[in-house]
Amino acid sequence: MASVVRPTAGRARAPLSLVIPAAAAAAVALLPLWYLFARALEQGFARVWEEVWSAQTAGLLFRSLGLTAAVTALCLLVGMACALLVVRSDVPGRRTFEVLLAIPLAIPSFVAAFAWVSWRPSIGGFWGATLVLTLVSYPFVYLPVVAALRRLDPAQEEVARSLGHSSARTVLTVTIPQVRGAAAAGALLVALYALSDFGAVGTMRYEAFTWVIYGAFRAGFDPSRAAVLACILVVVALAFVWAEAVVRGRPANARIGGGSPRPQTPIRLGAWRWVAALVPAGVLALAVVFPAGSVVFWFRRGLSAGIEWSSLFEALGSTLAVAGLGALVTMLLAVPLGILSARYHGRGAQLLERSVYIAHGLPGIVVALSLVFVGVTVLRPLYQSTPMLALAYAVLFLPLAVGSVRASVEQSPVALEEVGHSLGRGRFGVLTRITLPLAAPGIAAGTALVLLAAMKELPATLLLHPTGMETLAMSVWSDTGVGRYAAAAPAALALIVLSTIPTWILTRASRRIG
DSSP, X not given: OOEEEOOOGGGSOOOHHHHHHHXXXXXXXXXXXXXXXXXXXXXHHHHHHHHHTSHHHHHHHHHHHHHHHHHHHHHHHHHHHHHHHHHHBOOTTHHHHHHHTTGGGGSOHHHHHXXXXXXXXXXXXXXXXXXXXXXXXXXXXXXXXXXXXXXOOHHHHHHHHHXXXXXXXXXXXXIHHXXXXXXXXXXXXXXXXXXXXXXXXXXXXXXXXXXXXXHHHHHOSOHHXXXXXXXXXXXXXXXXXXXXXXXXXXXXXXXXXXXXXXXXXXXXXXXXXXXXHHHHHHHHIIIIIHHHHHHHXXXXXXXXXXXXXXXHHHHHHHHHHHHHHHHHXXXXXXXXXXXXXXXXXXXXXXXXXXXXXXXXXXXXXXXXXXXXXXXXXXXXXXXXXXXXXXXXXXXXXXHHHHHHHHHHXXXXXXXXXXXXXHTTOOHHHHIIIIIHHHTHHHXXXXXXXXXXXXXXXXXXXXXXXXXXXXXXXXXXXXXXXXXXXXXXXXXXXXXXXXXXXXXXXXXXXXXXXX
């Protein structure tokens, strides 16, 4: 039986080749704070203190935290249940479900919210926002847990069963604790996403922090109040990051010796396998079939009025170009930071890693406005250019990439890297020949997440896009904002299809590599 050890490289000093690019990534992520603090303090500390302790702010905080808690709990339940069923059970169609369950990431929250509101307007409010945000963000938990489950050593579960544990007890006491880190990282992303989302809460008319901040910035009459509220979101995001570190605890066990792990034997569900299949099928019906059917319905109604195909293909090309560049920049920043946080557990590495999560808790409109300020005052030549938009994507989506890279590297045995060093390989050789190939599934998953998020990102794209350029998300937003649902349907449908293709390809690729 293969032996199991915990990573031991955490006490070593991190090399500068990792620290310097990781620090650069953290600096990029913290860029919006410059703008926020400057605007929040424009009218002095007394004004900030008055705003923080007002009853209105307390109500906003209570509503936002309630929504975030409900969405995170439901995403953990749905994401982990689906991951266990498709990876560790013999549920019918599990390989198809495994790919399809990632598709909700391709559906923008405001498109999903519109589908539900157009069907039943009374669904708006807290429960409507909770439903939509859960259905579009549970893959943040599902994908990393699937990757972690696929790399587990089945020998530990076999030992538990040989000691008389039932399948259910083995899953609860052996399997789930080993994917705790991946689940915690996914839950953190869900919480920060729910806290910063504007599209779903705006469409569902649920007054959360993001809606109030967006309104204050858009109206332009009280930008300082919006900045103070955004700073409160920063504090809440820091609390979430701290809670995730506590839940995650020590790094997951890694397997060494005995060659590669044996294939895992699916848990036999017997007659319950068809009943269990209703879980992923029901999730897909609510998260994919219903909103896609609504878009197709409006698309068919729009065909009779004619579609501007040239504008649609131009928006398609622009979406691919800016999202691809944004994903490339984000991954270049995320890979060294992810490796650093997984292999070196000092305070410096933890501080750099957690700093990237702060911006993810900010509304996209706040990040965009902060970068407008930076572009006008410091990076004037890059203002309203494609590189500036790619930088905004990196600020917004670094946590998606860092979390995936870190979780994958943590499950790669440190001993193999030590063997590489003992055979004369330098740090670069070990990195390129051992660490990166072993972490390839996590890097692929992170790239897919960033690419998908960038393709459907809206606020930063609206404010920072180059003059004359329009993406699919911008086209959908401009048409739905004036009630032209049939005109918005072609771009919405193209966005869903475009986002589905890389999701399917990268999910299949990561499964082969894993």
